[in-house]
Amino acid sequence: MKLNRSNLDKIIAASIPNQRNLNAQVGIVHLGFGAFHRAHQALITDVTMKELGGDWKIVGVNNWRAAGKPIPETGTEQEFAQQDNLYTVAVGENESVSLEVIGAVEEVLFSNQVEKILAYMTSESVKIVSLTITEKGYCHHPSSGRLDVNHPLVVHDLANIDEPHSAIGFLVAALKIRKEQGITPFTPLTCDNLPENGHVLKQVVLDFAEQLEPELATWIRDNVQFPCSMVDRIVPQTTEQDIAAISKQLGADDQCCVSTEPFLQWVIEDKFNNERPLWEQTSISNILLTDDVIPFENMKLRLLNGTHSSIAYLGYLAGYQTVANTIADPDFKTFIRYLMDKEISPSVHVQGIDLEAYKDQLIERYQNTALQHRTWQIAMDGSQKLPQRFLQTIQYGVEHNVSTPGLALAVAAWMKYVSGVDERGAAIDVRDPMASNFFHIWQTHAESLDEVVSAFLKLDTIFSAQLASNEVFKQQLVEYLDQLTQLGVKQTLQRFMQTHSIQIK
Incomplete structure (x- = not known):
């Protein structure tokens, strides 16, 4: 019928x-x-x-x-x-x-x-x-x-x-x-x-x-x-x-x-x-x-979409096919909650919303096994998503003295993802209007991660001049891209949490 x-x-x-x-x-x-x-x-x-x-x-x-x-x-x-x-x-x-x-x-x-x-x-x-x-x-x-x-x-x-x-x-x-x-x-x-x-x-x-x-x-x-x-x-x-x-x-x-x-x-x-x-x-x-949607937009784009994309790039590279699979890993769940609490929340200012309850609810939503939300799907078109999901929060951190190394790690994971090869050497089907630009960067500069990062930061349709010239941000990207390449996602996350004294939950 x-x-x-x-x-x-x-x-x-x-x-x-x-x-x-x-x-x-x-x-x-x-x-x-x-x-x-x-x-x-x-x-x-x-x-x-x-x-x-x-x-x-x-x-x-x-x-x-x-x-x-x-x-x-x-x-x-x-x-x-x-x-x-x-x-x-x-x-x-x-x-x-x-x-x-x-x-x-x-x-x-x-x-x-x-x-x-x-x-x-x-x-x-x-x-x-x-x-x-x-x-x-x-x-x-x-x-x-x-x-x-x-x-x-x-x-x-x-x-x-x-x-x-x-x-x-x-x-x-x-x-x-x-x-x-x-x-x-x-x-x-x-x-x-x-x-x-x-x-x-x-x-x-x-x-x-x-x-x-x-x-x-x-x-x-x-x-x-x-x-x-x-x-x-x-x-x-x-x-x-x-x-x-x-x-x-x-x-x-x-x-x-x-x-x-x-x-x-x-x-x-x-x-x-x-x-x-x-x-x-x-x-x-x-x-x-x-009368004012912007505080709600910032809350959603940064807390939900920002952590969703973090799960997508890091999770896909680690071999996880869905958001629910990824967040079931205690290392990932702990890292995502750390991002929400320490790096993103300081930039979110919205009246009438219980932010702690909102973040609790986000974690519950990510754990919903009825939704087979593929990390690969969320990872599409990163060149169009990075500014509002990651970079504006990082820029807020620069301007307000909020440290954002975890978001830098997420950006580095995106750079690794668009290389077109995961940590097991398998090809990634990168869907992005700038995919050819990324392929060229990796083909031209693969011998030097410092040059790879520098080439990415010159993409002014993605990175603002102010952020691209920030040496702390650049060095974080080089460091995390090197760790992702040498150690893989799981060990990089574990090292990150040890360095920043984050307890696995």
């Missing part, structure tokens, strides 16, 4: 949509229709329409061009269409799994369906265009936050604005049409892991529009709000084993399902151009509308 509308009344193992959300009209276009969005914003919007009504159905867009992949002949669009755009969210905590069928999606499109996508994005009924396009989808320099005008997608879109390939090109193209037709602009709502993500999105959109048509840039600056937001939920990449297990429990074949954890959080700057769903008024907790 296939999951679809005609079979909904036969589903007894899951919560299912009601007529409110099934019959609603489109109000949101989402760029980057991946597993995270389906388990987070789409689920929250689904519950909002179920409980409160409103026309907030979602049109999802998968931007394969921006991901550097060819447009597939079959894929997510067809799979969703075959299921009447229904899918299941499986919430797992160790051995317990609950299911919810989501009815918030109207249609899923590929980015080559430009005319149809822009028709939705320029419709008066669409009030929000949200994004989860990952850090690299912003076509920007992570160290400065400015648009990379030499990015191939940007070059293409500036010359062909009616046929955009990038998410930024789609936003500007749609806003241009709405301006020309006198339609109130939608609110661009970024949900990606970038510090001050709304400000970053505004900057790259304005940079793009300025290159395209300065008058358009002025109109966007005067008329369009770009709220910041912080999203939090661990959503691993869905595997064939996940699909088989969820379909079996559901009693229906679901090729579009996703797995996630019980925890969910969404903090949104209450700054919209027009109407929005009343997400914060639903039965879901941890949804907050606020």
Whole structure:
């Protein structure tokens, strides 16, 4: 039996949509229709329409061009269409799994369906265009936050604005049409892991529009709000084993399902151009509308994402395939908690949050064996993630006299990871837009780790000039890269904890 509308009344193992959300009209276009969005914003919007009504159905867009992949002949669009755009969210905590069928999606499109996508994005009924396009989808320099005008997608879109390939090109193209037709602009709502993500999105959109048509840039600056937001939920990449297990429990074949954890959080700057769903008024907790998202962003990016990436690079090099496997090792668990308490927490300042409880909860979330969150998946695109996950915290330490040797060790582990060879000599499939740069550094300077580190620090799209010139930071990187190379991760961690008098817990 296939999951679809005609079979909904036969589903007894899951919560299912009601007529409110099934019959609603489109109000949101989402760029980057991946597993995270389906388990987070789409689920929250689904519950909002179920409980409160409103026309907030979602049109999802998968931007394969921006991901550097060819447009597939079959894929997510067809799979969703075959299921009447229904899918299941499986919430797992160790051995317990609950299911919810989501009815918030109207249609899923590929980015080559430009005319149809822009028709939705320029419709008066669409009030929000949200994004989860990952850090690299912003076509920007992570160290400065400015648009990379030499990015191939940007070059293409500036010359062909009616046929955009990038998410930024789609936003500007749609806003241009709405301006020309006198339609109130939608609110661009970024949900990606970038510090001050709304400000970053505004900057790259304005940079793009300025290159395209300065008058358009002025109109966007005067008329369009770009709220910041912080999203939090661990959503691993869905595997064939996940699909088989969820379909079996559901009693229906679901090729579009996703797995996630019980925890969910969404903090949104209450700054919209027009109407929005009343997400914060639903039965879901941890949804907050606020005037200042930035402290929440820093907390999440540094404590969760920073330690997640530390687990990914160190854990993968040590041979651990998942976060749960890695954190089950007492050395890793102790090191990660040390990072949270001694090196990261001093840079986190957020009112109304019990930080100790938040850190305890993070460790519990990492230990959840229901989530087979692969270290390799988290390790992707490190060049786009390092500034906000590691380097800003290290810079805070430099400016406020907080020692951060553990974060330097994590950065050194990243440098070792992108060499493309793990500590057992096996090849690593490094997925990163700068992978060729890293390969060249290692090929050219492999005989001298000092030269390797120096070459990495010259990558000014990642490292700020201030941090790159910091001799203490550089020497820490050389020392830890040498230890990782000579001793491996486990012995390096043990030596680190002995040196810093950290008791294994």
